[in-house]
Amino acid sequence: xxxxxxxxxxxxxxxxxxxxxxxxxxxxxxxxxxxxxxxxxxxxxxxxxxxxxxxxxxxxxxxxxxxxxxxxxxxxxxxxxxxxxxxxxxxxxxxxxxxxxxxxxxxxxxxxxxxxxxxxxxxxxxxxxxxxxxxxxxxxxxxxxxxxxxxxxxxxxxxxxxxxxxxxxxxxxxxxxxxxxxxxxxxxxxxxxxxxxxxxxxxxxxxxxxxxxxxxxxxxxxxxxxxxxxxxxxxxxxxxxxxxxxxxxxxxxxxxx
Amino acid sequence: xxxxxxxxxxxxxxxxxxxxxxxxxxxxxxxxxxxxxxxxxxxxxxxxxxxxxxxxxxxxxxxxxxxxxxxxxxxxxxxxxxxxxxxxxxxxxxxxxxxxxxxxxxxxxxxxxxxxxxxxxxxxxxxxxxxxxxxxxxxxxxxxxxxxxxxxxxxxxxxxxxxxxxxxxxxxxxxxxxxxxxxxxxxxxxxxxxxxxxxxxxxxxxxxxxxxxxxxxxxxxxxxxxxxxxxxxxxxxxxxxxxxxxxxxxxxxxxxxxxxxxxxxx
Ligand SMILES: Nc1ncnc2c1ncn2[C@@H]1O[C@H](COP(=O)(O)OP(=O)(O)O)[C@@H](O)[C@H]1O
Ligand SMILES: [Mg+2]
Numbered sequence: 001x002x003x004x005x006x007x008x009x010x011x012x013x014x015x016x017x018x019x020x021x022x023x024x025x026x027x028x029x030x031x032x033x034x035x036x037x038x039x040x041x042x043x044x045x046x047x048x049x050x051x052x053x054x055x056x057x058x059x060x061x062x063x064x065x066x067x068x069x070x071x072x073x074x075x076x077x078x079x080x081x082x083x084x085x086x087x088x089x090x091x092x093x094x095x096x097x098x099x100x101x102x103x104x105x106x107x108x109x110x111x112x113x114x115x116x117x118x119x120x121x122x123x124x125x126x127x128x129x130x131x132x133x134x135x136x137x138x139x140x141x142x143x144x145x146x147x148x149x150x151x152x153x154x155x156x157x158x159x160x161x162x163x164x165x166x167x168x169x170x171x172x173x174x175x176x177x178x179x180x181x182x183x184x185x186x187x188x189x190x191x192x193x194x195x196x197x198x199x200x201x202x203x204x205x206x207x208x209x210x211x212x213x214x215x216x217x218x219x220x221x222x223x224x225x226x227x228x229x230x231x232x233x234x235x236x237x238x239x240x241x242x243x244x245x246x247x248x249x250x251x252x253x254x255x256x257x
Numbered sequence: 258x259x260x261x262x263x264x265x266x267x268x269x270x271x272x273x274x275x276x277x278x279x280x281x282x283x284x285x286x287x288x289x290x291x292x293x294x295x296x297x298x299x300x301x302x303x304x305x306x307x308x309x310x311x312x313x314x315x316x317x318x319x320x321x322x323x324x325x326x327x328x329x330x331x332x333x334x335x336x337x338x339x340x341x342x343x344x345x346x347x348x349x350x351x352x353x354x355x356x357x358x359x360x361x362x363x364x365x366x367x368x369x370x371x372x373x374x375x376x377x378x379x380x381x382x383x384x385x386x387x388x389x390x391x392x393x394x395x396x397x398x399x400x401x402x403x404x405x406x407x408x409x410x411x412x413x414x415x416x417x418x419x420x421x422x423x424x425x426x427x428x429x430x431x432x433x434x435x436x437x438x439x440x441x442x443x444x445x446x447x448x449x450x451x452x453x454x455x456x457x458x459x460x461x462x463x464x465x466x467x468x469x470x471x472x473x474x475x476x477x478x479x480x481x482x483x484x485x486x487x488x489x490x491x492x493x494x495x496x497x498x499x500x501x502x503x504x505x506x507x508x509x510x511x512x513x514x515x516x517x518x519x520x521x522x523x
Pocket of ligand 2: 055056057092168
């Protein structure tokens with residue numbers, strides 16, 4: 001039934017009192033202040049907040065692209081050091097290599113693996129099927145629509161079977177219909193893979209539809225204002241009173257009342 | 258579902274209209290040439306009728322020398338280009354891939370690049386005489402700079418975003434080179450090779466012309482001029498341009514095929 005056989009290993013993420021500044025014009029620009037967040041294995045957490053409040057920066061710290069911060073980020077109790085294949089990320093832009101086909105892009109994550117080639121090939125195939133791109137293995141990125149490219153990027157991040165998947169506004173650039181469709185797909189993939197997900201989004205509706213908890217951030221410097229548990233069973237009905245209530249609560253926190 | 262996977266349309270194959278438009282100017286020149294030479298406007302010693310030029314390499318005693326001359330030039334071009342372009346890609350690649358190499362070699366490279374190539378000819382003849390050696394070195398130098406510069410630009414132009422992907426996916430050094438650096442720089446390297454081939458071709462003929470001595474299209478021109486054979490000179494210039502044109506067309510065709518991943522609106 002499951003397209004991808006092996007389930008992701010379980011992972012607990014602890015973000016402890018993390019602060020981060022960039023240096024702009026030789027002056028420190030505080031971007032994140034005292035961020036504290038614990039994410040349980042298999043949880044789906046969304047982060048919402050005004051643009052510029054440090055959401056992407058936080059994901060970059062967790063994925064290990066930037067080690068210059070204060071505080072601690074622990075994965076299963078151990079401090080993260082640099083990128084690792086147990087953490088996958090889908091950037092806001094798909095960032096597929098334009099000179100590689102869909103399957104070669106996805107296979108990149110398996111580079112250097114010592115498993116036999118037919119196992120690796122199967123994992124690529126399975127992940128292509130998982131994101132619904134079967135038949136497009138040999139296509140180049142310029143031949144894909146925005147939604148398809150984003151799916152390929154998701155497959156590329158999942159092929160390593162990460163314990164944690166970080167998504168940075170993965171559906172932000174898509175039209176609303178494609179978006180609603182891919183939200184359902186994300187839900188299906190998350191349930192199927194049981195991977196821990198942290199997703200940045202500016203769409204409160206999307207956050208409530210998908211997440212177990214929604215982290216609301218406020219800007220300058222980026223801080224956590226509140227963490228809202230959603231507490232609704234899947235599949236969620238956008239038109240329901242409960243859905244609207246949670247959404248209202250998040251919107252209220254966002255506007256800072 | 259609006260996101261139904263479907264492929265973007267394939268690129269159109271061959272653009273006959275563009276070729277037609279490209280022939281307008283040469284066509285006009287041929288017509289004007291014919292009108293002028295046959296209209297008795299100019300003494301035929303200075304401007305030669307086009308049909309005589311075309312017949313020359315097959316009928317005329319001096320004209321048939323074109324073939325061995327052309328062959329000799331092309332051999333020089335191939336050797337010089339091969340040496341210069343590979344050295345250029347190697348140096349440009351090194352400077353593009355390593356900040357350290359860039360800092361160490363960049364200033365000298367850029368200083369040398371400023372020197373007009375032609376200025377090297379007296380030096381080269383002083384050092385190596387006027388045989389094949391200085392000519393091939395000159396051709397190699399002509400190819401070297403554009404190949405090096407464009408390889409460097411190609412590597413430096415690869416988006417930092419892709420390097421982030423490479424580190425998130427923990428790509429090995431070899432995979433980085435094969436799947437990111439090389440293909441990422443390739444379009445620019447190809448542009449460099451195309452320019453290098455053209456400059457190497459001009460370098461071939463001009464070094465032959467400037468250094469004299471020995472077979473080659475440059476020598477062919479030189480002799481024609483010495484014997485006041487305007488028709489031979491014109492033939493040489495036409496062939497010089499024709500080879501350059503063929504290099505351009507051939508490169509564009511080959512490189513477009515090799516860069517199929519770009520599609521038509523790269
Ligand atoms: N490399 C950088 N150098 C300096 N400032 C940066 C850099 N990256 C991001 N910033 C600044 O940090 C702040 C947070 O950016 P970001 O994390 O991208 O916000 P968000 O993803 O929430 O929109 C912004 O003010 C942005 O201008
Ligand atoms: Mg962002």
